[in-house]
Amino acid sequence: MQLTFDELGTPLRDTTFVIVDLETTGGAPGPRGITEIGAVKVRGGETLGEFATLVDPGAPIPPQIVALTGITSAMVSAAPRIESVLPAFLEFASGAVLVAHNAGFDTTFLRAACQAHGYAWPRPPVVCTLRLARRVLAPEQTGGYRLSALAALLGARTKPTHRALDDAHATVDVLHALLERLGSVGVHSLEELLDYLPDVTPAQRRKRGLAAHLPDKPGVYLFLGPGDEVLYVGTAKNLRRRVRQYFTGSESRGRIREMVALAGRVDGIECAHALEAQVRELRLLAAHRPAYNRRSKNPRKVWWVVLTDEAFPRLSVVRRARDGALGPFNSRTRAKAAAETLASVARLRTCTQRIARTGGDSSPCVLAELDRCGAPCAGRQTVEQYRPGVRLVTELVAGTSDAALHAAREQVEALAAAQHFERAAQRRDELAALLRAVHRGHRLASLAAIAELVAAAPDGNGGWEIAVIRHGRLASAGVARRGVPPMPVVDTLVASAETVLPGEGPLRGAGSEEVAVLLRWLSRPGVRLVRTTDPWVEPVRGAGGWDPWLRRAATAVSLEAVG
Incomplete structure (x- = not known):
């Protein structure tokens, strides 16, 4: 079934949720305290499994907790300890979204138990039905946000009883009822659900439509103001998904929220791969100098x-x-x-x-x-x-x-x-900084000196990402998908590549940040040189041979910091 725009990401109907509830002794989170775990695994409205067990907390259960839950010390005396229960629960919840009512309470106890007994906390996505209910339901609609009140209001089939499995089942019904109400506000995927939980202004959410026309491809996006001035430039592996995030609660930066409020349009430039997107971003930043991009990204400041x-x-x-x-x-x-x-x-x-x-x-x-x-x-x-x-x-x-x-x-x-050690250390650090500057300059200049270089990087799916580089500038970019012969693609890209005339200076007129981006890409594991008009060489008497000295200097600095 083809997904709609609103279902990009992981559709909620395909998301596995593990709804969990804990009963405790009422103390602070730590290696002891959990007396019962109940959990229900659901996907698409169907129950996939249940997990329920009493847990010996290793300490007496206070009378007021016994009165609330009905769990006595005698009931848990033969139960397994938490260190024995955790592996089974973590396996049951593996790969799922963790859901709980007042999730901070339950996850804090589980994390503390994992830490105390040497288990790695898997850091799953967490949805809190208490927080979600406060976003979905107005106070006048309910008599409160307690699980019992929500279960009664939303018609849960299970009544909460302060026992873990019963409360988990009640939370399942509450979750499903809340998710049904979210459909009317355009929340259909897990990503949108997680973005919806933080507070978002109605004006910010209404602008989600600005991303509807963008392709599901890598590229560069431009937020444009009322007068079509460029406010912000960014790159994305998925243009539509990334731009939609600006209209959700995941965007908390004050200046960016201000930018989104001003924006009247978002333009996208589809790119062949991430390298082309990075280079285009640099060029657009230099051309437009958007007010909401960080000044440090201005490639002219060298x-x-x-x-x-x-x-x-x-x-x-x-x-x-x-x-x-x-x-x-x-x-x-x-x-x-x-x-x-x-x-x-x-x-x-x-x-x-x-x-x-x-x-x-x-x-x-x-x-x-x-x-x-x-x-x-x-x-x-x-x-x-x-x-x-x-x-x-x-x-x-x-x-x-x-x-x-x-x-x-x-x-x-x-x-x-x-024995002028302080002065020696100062001179050492000055020499190390000079070495790094010389080495970087030589590496950038060596790439900029090449009239044309064609390279290919594996795309991870059996194909190749191809770049044509001329005098330190990206002249053409493309892809040869899996099963497509790459050399005809290379020939087409070379024939259609931008003409680059070398300028003055060590970088032949290329921007230093663009050359640096290309150099990093070429230095990645798996990148292959397809052809080059000139040998790609670095000076024999440059700073490259000084790496051992630089490592010793860095070690000395680290030891001084520790001392």
Whole structure:
């Protein structure tokens, strides 16, 4: 039978519920206290099984509890202990939705018993009929929300008696009666039931229709405001299901609820697979800068470290990349820290004065001659004497030499040998941050240098998700379903792929976040390279070979934190 829009997810008629009730000694949850467990398993209105047993709580039952439940200490003296009952109950309830009246009480006792006796609590979905009744029934409709009052109001076939199995049967009838009333408000699936329990404004719920036209496919969705301005951009494996969640109680973020209230339309862009959706999201965020997306997702906010173009170059933090730049960095603070570390290692000047060449390569630093610069890096050096430090930086960024990293490590070791441990630890952490930045920059640049790369990842169903990448940008995406020959699909995607002209800078003009997303996808287990126009290589003298040192540094930091 074909599902309707409202039945997407797990239809309630196909959901298995285990309705449970506990009787206890009245004490706090813990390893003791449960005196009886009763449970009924139902699906589609039919009873599939029952579970009922008395439990020896290992302690006397107070007289007031005996008067309420009729369960005496003599009745439970020969009953099994809870540690013997739990495995059977957990197996009975496995894979089902747990239902109880005032579910917090029952689940707290069950979780405490599991924890006390070494059983893992399976964390099932939980439906509380007390909470559900308060959402469905107005106070004037009922004399209260006690199980006995609801059972009488809703015509339950079993009368609650404060015995576990009887109360579980009464709760079954109450649950079914409440679910029947929910059909009129569009709750037909388990997901919708769980979303319905939190409070949702009528205006928010009325907007569920905005998702009706969206496909049941992966892609990108855009919430549009009254003037068709883009308010929010997101990705989803299932567009319709994800967007519908914004109109339920599962969405509790204040700003997003405000966004939903403003939205007048939701547009969806169907994508071949999740990678294409991620890339499209990044591009849409850059193009529209939606007011309700987190600012940290803006892909334009990156920084680079470059050598200035002057006789005695210094390292400068800039927003626009050019050839020979180090980065990208997602904050100016991190870029500045890397520049300072590298300048210290290479003994480059840090003053910001512009220096013009005055007398050829043999001329010393003009500022030092005029005693206007106290930087020890340049001092009274000539341009020729200054060049080795510049070369350390350019070779490190290009990946042709890691001499600068070795020099930095020697500084750390010298400080430690001199027992300047705090300073050594600081320099170690600065070097580790620089190493990570250099390694990331080299990996991103190596992918962006390739004119065209085609890769495929298994889709989990015997097919392939295919991506055509040109100079660090996704140029085309598609799928070859199970049983479909993949190479003709690859040829079609390559022929229809976007033309990408390389730009300037290490990433050839590509956005750093897009290149990073593609790199993560390509690095996943199971991804295969189909073809490439250029070898995919990383510098031999880059930071990749420093992984053992980085691991030792991370271990040292962890030990310091513990100490």
